[in-house]
Amino acid sequence: MTTIWRDYSFQEFDDEPAPMPGLPDILPRFFVPPLEDKPQNPIMDTLKLARINQSLPKRPRDTPRVPHELAILVADASESDNHADDLDKLWMSALSRKLGVRNGTLSWDRLRPTHSSKASSTAFLSEQASLVFASARHYVQPRFSDPNIIVSYVTQEGLLVSLKMIILGTSSTLHTWCPSSERFVQVGCQEGQRGYLSVDGKDEVVSGSVISRFLTIGTLMRRLEEFLKGIRKRSAKEGPTIHAFAHSLATTLTYLREEFAKLPPIQEAVERTALCALWMQYNIYEEILVALSDLYGRSEGHSPRDYPKFDSSPVPLLSRVYEHLSMHLERQSPRRISALFAYILTSASQEYLQQVGRSVGFGGRPLRKSSHVVGEKHNQYEIDDDGDEDEEEEDIFEALEQIEDTFPNFFPSKLLDVLPAAQKSLVLLRIAHPDHPLLTLPPSRSLIKWFWSATDIQTVWDGSTPLPIVDQPVSELSPIHPSKTYDPELSQFSIFDLEPGSMISSSSFTLRDTSIRTLRSFIDSFPDVLPPITPTLPHLTSLVFGDLVKHASTLSSALLSLFITSTGNLNFQSHLVLLRSYLLLTAPSFKSRLLAALFSDTGEYEIDTGPHSMSIRSLRRRPNSKKAGTTPQQPWAVGLSPSLLERETWPPVGADLSFFLRTVIVDSFEREGEDFGIGGKAQVIEEAGWRLGFAIRDLPVGPGRDKWLNPLTMEALDFLYMDYKPPRPMEILISPEILSKYQRLFAFILRLLRVESALKCLFRMGRSTTNPFFQTLTASRKLLLHFRFVAQSFVSSLESYVFDIAIRGNFDPFVARLTPETLVSATSAGKNNGFSDVFELARGHSVLLDDILSACLLRSGQRGVGDLLRNSLELVLEFCVACGELHRGRLEEYQAAGLIEDIFRKFRTKMTTLTKVLKGLVDKGPSSSRSLVDVSGGGERRPLGGIDALYHLLLCLDLNDWWSKAS
Known part of the structure; x- marks a missing residue:
């Protein structure tokens, strides 16, 4: 059934309806009279009406008016001059038109005779032909005139030709490149103006939607090209990574251009190209360029002044590429996008990964050998005329400082744990053992590289090496032996x-770039998803760096084993025993000789009896002459050797002291032999004669800081210290910082021995029968004897604690862990020996000394309790000096009684406070109820620690809470 739009009451097309305040009222256009109240006979009524209509005269036909535009179309289509007949034919044609069964609704445009019969039967303008729809929109919504908006009309063929140039990043007849904004702008637009292109059959909205994708592609292509130009201008000193990165970008852009050249519109089929299909084909390339522009910080939404600064250093550059690749793999982006990012990462990181591998001797070119063998020259620490040795010593630390300690964030945590130590271990291993098997392996044994295909991943997982990707040659050459194959x-x-002259036709110097073909092969072989063996990118990364982790661990273990199992002067255990014996005074022969050289326990003052007598007053001003038989007027430096005071200057620096102390070291070597470690005893003892030595340090001078200038104080010998020159690679394990801790302990031990020697002098003075203490003051004599006993008990307990618990209780278990038998048993039993490399061993050595310093209350954080211990020792020495003055007759008994009583009162107060503080530290710290030598399961000795050892110090000083209960 066909419905015709016929309204006999419509107004003129040009008439303007009266404005209505709201919707117009809907009025009925017909009237149905009510039926009469009588029986109806429809059949007879119809026959009667038919007879009446037949007898009526014919009425004139009133043809309805149509819109003016449709009337023009009808008039143009007809050759008749009778306009009324044409309109009548129009209505009759509408009644007889066959439209099928889909829709019977007609628009005015479909009533014209020129309308195509193949067009859609719908009445919606948006579904009509493009020109019809564009004309209707232009008529209904006319554009307002705006001087800032430039509208250009273009045919579809002209637009496609222009878009083909735009996507390649080239200006066209419709758009041109603006260098300031780095965008394509419409031709003819000035600054501040906007341009719109209107394609035939499309309005500016549809046209802009179609063109926007191609403008985005062209803009991003051009921006990446400009970015590539800037990278290529960088200096070669920035390293190969940035240039490999630029090459990967150039290859990617060339690949995209080749893809664009294959895509429509093609010159031969421009007219048959559909914009919608063309728009969809370029969707993937827009996604690729948007992803690449985000990587380089050149997205379309950024203006040139907002571009982020590009860091060309390898670490942040490779980390950024890896992050974008991981993001696209997690988002399951199209395979081509992930493949391009994987290609950029593989190309850019190739040289960097090889450098990392070569830094630990893994693959790459052969490692250079050091021309110097450590231990061959005993005078390697002496400065020669050329200064080569001294310069070579500094190169070790300079080389270690120059090693890069920052790596990309995609390096596995296992690799980051072993790589820095392995790089430094390689430097030390070249010096310590240039002929080590790890340094003489053939080069290019293995390379670090990324692999992405499932086959290569499975091959590496099985422990094999994947086959290298080799490009197919461009042209095959015919060799002499066709059957011969080449690797x-x-x-x-x-x-x-080849035969001579076979290459005359083609130049041998022709360069063929196969990078595009390599990229295509890489994209084709890139998997849609990672295989189940490595389901994520971090799993794949761990597999890629697996061999490097193993090699780095092997290298670090090799250097560690060299220092532990060496039979020469690189045996670390022997050096530790040497340091313990001399710098910590645990060797009996050296300790006894040093005590004889620096201290004296004689009970008589002997300095004034010699020809070079010395007085305390002459420390700063010595009289020009001294009359024979004059009574000395200075106190007695109790406990010090008289030979140190012969020159009447303090400190007694001179050639005699140096020679005498040197003799102490050399003589003690003859009796030291049983305490040194495996195999290295002979060479270590032989070299110890010039590695060990006493030296004089410059100490600060000022109020409260110049006690070392006074031989009466406990700090009188602080100017003296022992220095040690370890073998060159051993400086990592025995660094200057570690030696300074040894020297702090040495100074503390000298102070303790000085007080002990003073107490021994006091006991010898008390044995005198001709000049006993306090002959008339019995109470003072009892106090002196009591004080002497308490002081001697305090000093002897402290000395026993320092040597047996603080030093040996920590040092001996540490040394015991360095024997080859312990390492072998730990390795066979699958245990961790506690040291993965020499740097961890050096940290363990430093922690060992920190524990000993803590046990001796010498750390900076223990200043308060350490001052209490030092003040107690100073009071004991002051007590000995006062007794010495009383023994010499320099003090009267009543004077000495009050002085000694005052010193004892201070000493008792200090000791009470010290024991209370120690008890508080022990209560706050971990329980220390174990024995002096703690033994764990298996008989392994464990160190007592630092704070833990204070429990034993409290037991030694206050076993029965004597000081805590003292009034």
Whole structure:
């Protein structure tokens, strides 16, 4: 059934309806009279009406008016001059038109005779032909005139030709490149103006939607090209990573251009190209360029002044590429996007990964050997005329400082744990053992590289090496022996087997760029998803760096084993025993000789009896002459050797002291032999004569800081210290910082021995029968004897604690862990020996000394309790000096009684406070109820620690809470 739009009451098309305040009222256009109240006979009524209509005269036909535009179309289509007949034919045609069964609704445009019969039967304008719809929109919504908006009309063929140039990043007849904004702008637009292109059959909205994708592609292509130009201008000193990165970007852009050249519109089929289909084909390339522009910080939404600064250093550059690749793999982006990012990462990181591998001797070119063998020269620490040795010593630390300690964030945590130590271990291993098997392996044994295909991943997982990717040659050469095959890495040398003159036609110097073909092969072989063996990118990364982790661990273990199992002067255990014996005074022969050289326990003052007598007053001003038989007027430096005071200057620096102390070291070597470690005893003892030595340090001078200038104080010998020159690679394990801790302990031990020697002098003075203490003051004599006993008990307990618990209780278990038998048993039993490399061993050595310093209350954080201990020792020494003055007759008994009583009162107060503070530290710290030598399961000795050892100090000083209960 066909419905015709006929309204006999419509107004003129040009008439303007009266404005209505709201919707117009809907009025009925017909009237149905009510039926009469009588029986109805429809059949007879119809026959009667038919007879009446037949007898009526014919009425004139009133043809309805149509819109003016449709009337013009009808008039143009007809050759008749009778306009009324044409309109009548129009209505009759509408009644007889066959439209099928889909829709019977007609628009005015479909009533014209020129309308195509193949067009859609719908009445919606948006579904009509493009020109009809554009004309209707232009008529209904006319554009307002705006001087800032430039509208250009273009045909579809002209637009496609322009878009083909735009996507390649080239200006066209419709758009041109603006260098300031780095965008394509419409031709003819000035600054501040906007341009719109209107394609035939499309309005500016549809046209802009179609063109926007191609403008985005062209803009991003051009921006990446400009970015590539800037990278290529960088200096070669920035390293190969940035240039490999630029090459990967150039290859990617060339690949995209080749893809664009294959895509429509093609010149031969421009007219048959559909914009919608063309728009969809370029969708993937827009996604690729948007992803690449985000990587380089050149997205379309950024203006040139907002571009982020590009860091060309390898670490942040590779980390950024890896992060974007991981993001696209997690988002399951199209395979081509992930493949391009994987290609950029593989290309850019190739040289950097090889450098990392070569830094630990893994693959790459052969490692250079050091020309110097450590231990061959005993005078390697002496400065020669050329200064080569001294310069070579500094190169170790300079080389270690120059090693890069920052790596990309995609390096596995296992690799980051072993790589820095392995790089430093390689430097030390070259010096310590240039002929080590790890340094003489053939080069290019293995390379670090990314692999992405499932086959290569499975191959590496099984422990094999994947086959290298070799490009197919462009042209095959005909060798002399056609049956001869070449290895892939030697295929380029097949030219030497050709007949002479066979290459005349083609130049041998022709360069063929196969990077695009390599990229296409890489994209084709890139998997849609990672295989189940490595389901995520971090799993794949761990597999890629697996061999490097193993090699780095092997290298670090090799250097550690060299220092532990060496039979020469690099045996670390022997050096530790040497340091313990001399710098910590645990060797009996050296300790006894040093005590004889620096201290004296004689009970008589002997300095004034010699020809070079010395007085305390003459420390700063010595009289020009001294009358024979004059009574000395200075106190007695109790406990010090009289030979140190012969020159009447303090400190007694001179050639005699140096020679005497040197003799102490050399003589003690003859009796030291049983305490040194495996195999290295002979060489270590032989070299110890010039590695060990006493030296004089410059100490600060000022109020409260110049006690070392007074021989009466406990700090009188602080100017003296022992220095040690370890072998060159051993400086990592025995660094200057570690030696300074040894020297702090040495100074503390000298102070303790000085007080002990003073107490021994006091006991010898008390044995005198001719001049006993306090002959008339019995109470003072009892106090002196009591004080002497308490002081001697305090000093002897402290000395026993320092040597047996603080030093040996921590040092001996540490040394015991360095024997080869312990390492072998720990390795066979699957235990961790506690040291993965020499740097961890050096940290363990430093922690050992920190524990000993803590046990001796010498750390900076223990200043308060350490001052209490030091003040107690100073009071004991002051007590000995006062007794010495009383013994010499310099003090009267009543004077000495009050002085000694005052010193004892201070000493008792200090000791009470010290024991209380120690008890508080022990209560706050971990329980220390174990024995002096703690033994764990298996008989392994464990160190007592630092704070833990204070429990034993409290037991030694206050076993029965004597000081805590004292009034």
